[in-house]
Amino acid sequence: MSSTRLAAHLWLRRAVTTHACRPVLWSEAGTWLTSATTKTRSRLAGSVSAALASGGTLKWEHLASHLRQQGRSLAYWRQASERTFLERGSLATRWLERVHLRGRRAATSGPSAEAASTPKSASSTEGSQAEGNASSSAASGLEFRFKLPDSVSIERLLRLARPHSRLLAGAVAAQITSALSSMAFPLAVGRMIDALNAVDGLEQLRRIAAIMALLFAVGAVAVGARVLLLNITGERVARALRKDLFSAMLRQDTSFFDARSTGELVNRLSADASSVARILTDNVARGIRASITTLSAIGFLVYLSPQLTTVSLCMVPAFAAGVALFGRYARRLSRQLLDALAAANQVAAERIAAIRTVRLFAAEKLELARYGRRIDETYEIARRVAVIEGVYMGAGFLTAQASLLGVLWYGGTMVYHGSMTVGALTSFAMYAVNLGVGVTSLSSAMGQLIRAQGAAARIFEVLDRETCAAAAAAAAAVSKRDAVAEAVKAHVQHDDAGDELRSSANDRAKDCARDNNSHQALVADPDPRPETAKTSSSRALEEGLILPIGYAPPAIEYDDVHFAYPTRPEVPILRGFRLAIEPGELCALVGGSGSGKSTLHMLLARLYDPNRGEVRFAGHGLRKLDASWLRRQIGIVQQEPVLFAGTIAANIAYGREAQRFTQHEDDAMLTASTLEANELQRAAEAAGAHNFISQLPAGYQTCIGERGAGLSGGQIQRIAIARALFHQPTALALDECTSALDLETELHVLDNLLQVIRERRLTALVITHRVPIMKAADRVAVLAGGLCVEHGAFSSLIQNPRGMLPRMLLSDQESVLSARPATNRATLASGTA
């Protein structure tokens, strides 16, 4: 095996074994990877890790064939000099996501996928790997099982507590103290019994009692300290886990959320995190205490009678075998139980969030039954857990009792023959009981720890999942050093900022290129707005490229964009969409329902990446840009905007508040009241929201409920528009954002918006069915069949009798007219279409 292939092989193995999976056909991967660059390999490593972490069963043949395709494409990519490895990596990422989804479907569709992945196939493959025989592996259609781990290693679980090791050490010290103080008790009882026959018995009794009183006092303090320290440690572990988990969730790409429910994710944050934390800390302490009890009990037993100790320990091997069996079964059930509970919570969370819909359809009974079914499933698994726990604990108890009986019988015989005192036998029996308690408690702690592994697996699944965006960001960081200098030059030339600014920007670009830590690339800032209002800030963020575009409106370009949603990879939405919007141009986007108009916005904001082709903002491929910066540039108003519970002012200021927080994180949360009231009002006026807001009792400080509860649909839309405008974007992406308004208000709001777009010279991509907007737009683009079928001025498109636009408007009009009473027809025909 050549050194490159060996490196590729080692890489893939590392990526895969990290997630405890069984990979096959190493040599196949090696063959392809020899032609890949180091960077591509590292990208792909991330992708494979992500796919593995997400679980499912992936078909190796898919992976192999796609790797080959990637190899072919690589030659093409090499020719296209302006494209970086980043795109290649990203394509690989997307493909792996698709394979992952296929794998998930295969896993859910039946046991065949599972069956195909036999240990035999794995081992035979490892054999082929050792041989490094590419041809034999290529011919094979073996499967390669990406298995979601049922559990994580106990070692990894224990590592969660490492940052709190001091507290934990305190708790352990307290635990040891309390365990040792109580371990002296049986010895003291034996001595007391034997003292009754001694000459100075009373004196001995007094002395022993005094020592015991002291030990008990120390033990009581130790118990209190242990409980306190353990609780605090548990809470700290839970806090850290939740923060890490939430942060990992926020980092995930949008398709991650398409495939998972809110309830399930919230369940991981709440139940799983606290279960892991509590079980971890409680059981670590309990396990330590049990170990001390067990070991010291054995020590005392050996000290009192080695012969009798042998009798009492003869049951231990049988018990250990029981523990091992129980562990395997309990781990699997524990994971199933958590999954079932999460599914039940998902139903509850979704139905409670949509309680109005449930009521309107009088579906309470249906939902109760649905939830009941889920909970019954949970109960069924919990019942099985209870049964095996019961059997396990019962067997443990029986072992302990049998061992005690053996001690009493055999020890009694020894006392009878005079080879042991009554006191010693009493002490021995008590230590034997302690041993039983210690072993039972140790095994129970192990059992709990095993169950925690199941919950932890659900948490690590998210924590370990590398996102497409993260992969791209990492790649961007690598390529940014060169790109920043290039971009600064390009944009300063593009901008009207003048020679002075240009030279300053170039200076900074040179500085930046000199800077080894080019994550901190600073670029020129010709933006005269106050620091807090800048959207094209020169501030360096950690990831991607930040352009110094200042007031200059950006160009937006869709270049041969192909796209299918990751959750439905087989349904193409865009099939080579091309559209170039000039800086400061207002483009109206028209198309049938479901044609992919909103998808174009999603791609522009980089909530998804195209499968092929590129979206460019201000001349740069989106993958090269810092995603947060990009999103701050674009004011998006979705068709059904979502508001958060809080004041109206806080909702309007949301984007800017987030920006400020990112830039001055130390300042803690900025409240809306600290933000500029006048500007806020201007944004609301432009959105046509000021009038109704000022009529509310608390005006801008009026509190609204979750998802804007307490406001009408039209009011929510207007606040969302104000939120987008207050954000100070350089581009606007509006998605039928006035559809909930009455015609008069809508025209008023649209009028304001058009004025703002013109005044601020915003580049705008407005999805609409409204003729006034199409007329006002510089250009109308028509989307059909995943393509831009025509574009141009409204006046010219509408006059083309064979064009799409007239047909589309006509069919819209006809469907509206046929649905309305005759009296409205004339008005609608002349007013709207």
Ligand SMILES: Nc1ncnc2c1ncn2[C@@H]1O[C@H](COP(=O)(O)OP(=O)(O)OP(=O)(O)O)[C@@H](O)[C@H]1O
């Ligand atoms: N998250 C998603 N996952 C999978 N498919 C999706 C997703 N979002 C949208 N789609 C599908 O993509 C297609 C285009 O959706 P999109 O929302 O872009 O259409 P649209 O043109 O904006 O429609 P409308 O005018 O009705 O809002 C639709 O067929 C839709 O079912």
